[in-house]
Amino acid sequence: MxxxxxxxxxxxxxxxxxxxxxxxxxxxxxxxxxxxxxxxxxxxxxxxxxxxxxxxxxxxxxxxxxxxxxxxxxxxxxxxxxxxxxxxxxxxxxxxxxxxxxxxxxxxxxxxxxxxxxxxxxxxxxxxxxxxxxxxxxxxxxxxxxxxxxxxxxxxxxxxxxxxxxxxxxxxxxxxxxAWVMRCQQWGGQLNGRMYRVSKDCVKCGKCVNSCPTHNIRITKKGKFRFGGKCLMCMRCAHLCPKNAIKIGMFNSWKVNGPYTFAQPKNEQEQQKYNKMLTKAYAQYFDEAERRINNEKH
Ligand SMILES: Cc1cc2nc3c(=O)[nH]c(=O)nc-3n(C[C@H](O)[C@H](O)[C@H](O)COP(=O)(O)O)c2cc1C
Structure with missing residues (x-):
């Protein structure tokens, strides 16, 4: 097929x-x-x-x-x-x-x-x-x-x-x-995208410019960053920035910089960190998934 x-x-x-x-x-x-x-x-x-x-x-x-x-x-x-x-x-x-x-x-x-x-x-x-x-x-x-x-x-x-x-x-x-009401996030994101700024830590590697899925970021001849009105708020630019130099407008305190390693927990201390995160909804999600995976195995 x-x-x-x-x-x-x-x-x-x-x-x-x-x-x-x-x-x-x-x-x-x-x-x-x-x-x-x-x-x-x-x-x-x-x-x-x-x-x-x-x-x-x-x-x-x-x-x-x-x-x-x-x-x-x-x-x-x-x-x-x-x-x-x-x-x-x-x-x-x-x-x-x-x-x-x-x-x-x-x-x-x-x-x-x-x-x-x-x-x-x-x-x-x-x-x-x-x-x-x-x-x-x-x-x-x-x-x-x-x-x-x-x-x-x-x-x-x-x-x-x-x-x-x-x-x-x-x-x-x-x-x-x-869902219809929440779609206001789309124009909110475009508006907020215009408020993105780049801090002094920027090394102008161009990762953000080259990876933006809507080609919304450009560097002017004078070396200034310009963020247009097509931002999806996908977070790729902020996430990938090697210097954590992108400020994501009104939501800067929510920024998550740097990729996840998805690495296996190494020791008990780290395992406890994970346990703290396991709220009821996550526990239910993992329990249901585990039940389904185990059922299929037997
Ligand atoms: C603008 C925006 C809105 C989001 N809204 C939700 C949401 O409503 N519910 C949720 O559980 N996660 C939400 N997330 C989290 C993402 O869905 C989640 O991190 C996802 O794994 C990202 O996938 P990606 O790496 O393929 O972009 C949101 C993320 C962004 C950037």
Whole structure:
């Protein structure tokens, strides 16, 4: 089966999940391609080559990180540019978020609507908890646990997709309304993006300029940084900055700088750090995941 997975990932978590999906589908004998949608919404239309890939695949997957209980505008913009299919095609959606809250399940409502209007038959949806890239930094041990759990869940989810078993996420009541209200984050993000500043620690390595998915950052001839109005607040620039020199406007106290190592806990002291982070919702998420993983093993 030909499978195409398109994804957006601000700081790498969704990319990890997308690659895990690709790996698990490939080892089951499928021909899988993954495509990052960075920059694809800058033009009115998707590249013709990608449109052909979309039309020719047997199964289509799309992944994104949850932003304010919604899919990021780049994922919605991408979905709006998808071709309307002549014949309906099966599709699956996956996302990741910093919290295991059920409310996050409403994030795919608009995206699934857009996909269905283009004749993508969304039969499977999956959510994974991955470390926060804004608000606060999860401990490395917690990040490890999240990634380890996601890696154990993806093969089970892939099996469900391949067996043709439907799996849709349960929504909370009034989900559509809540998601609609929370989409104000999108213009709030654009506004806040204009308030980004660069501190004196900047070494002008250009990582932020070159990696911005909407090409929103530029350096003037005088060496000054300019942040435009297309910011997604994906946090990539601030996260990747080697000097922690980017100030993210009103939300600077929520900044998370530097990649997660996803390393295994080394000693008891570190393990305790992880335990402190394990609030009720996280405990429930891990318990449910463990139960499912163990059930499949027996
Ligand atoms: C602007 C923004 C909004 C976010 N909103 C939510 C949210 O509503 N719920 C949640 O659990 N996580 C939220 N997160 C956290 C991300 O979904 C999470 O860190 C995710 O793993 C990032 O994936 P990525 O590395 O692929 O970008 C938000 C992150 C950002 C940057």
């Amino acid at each position: 030909k499978i195409l997975i398109c994804y957006f990932s601000g700081t790498g978590n969704t990319r990890r999940i997308a690659e895990s999906f690709a790996y698990n589908l490939q080892v089951r004998g499928n021909d899988v391609q993954t495509v990052s949608i960075d920059g694809l919404t800058l033009e009115k239309k998707l590249p013709q080559e990608l449109v052909q890939q979309i039309e020719q695949c047997d199964l289509f997957g799309i992944g994104y990180p949850v932003y304010a209980f919604n899919a990021p505008p780049i994922a919605l913009g991408f979905a709006k540019r998808l071709p309307r299919l002549v014949q309906s095609k099966r599709a699956f959606v996956f996302n990741c978020s910093g919290e295991p809250l059920k409310l996050n399940n409403i994030s795919s409502l608009k995206l699934c609507g857009l996909l269905r209007r283009r004749r993508f038959d969304v039969t499977n949806e999956y959510h994974y908890c991955m470390p926060y890239n804004i608000m606060f930094r999860h401990s490395d041990e917690m990040a490890h646990k999240m990634w380890e759990t996601a890696q154990a869940l993806v093969p089970l989810d892939v099996e469900e997709i391949l067996q043709g078993q439907k799996h849709l996420l349960k929504r909370v009541k009034c989900g559509k309304l809540i």
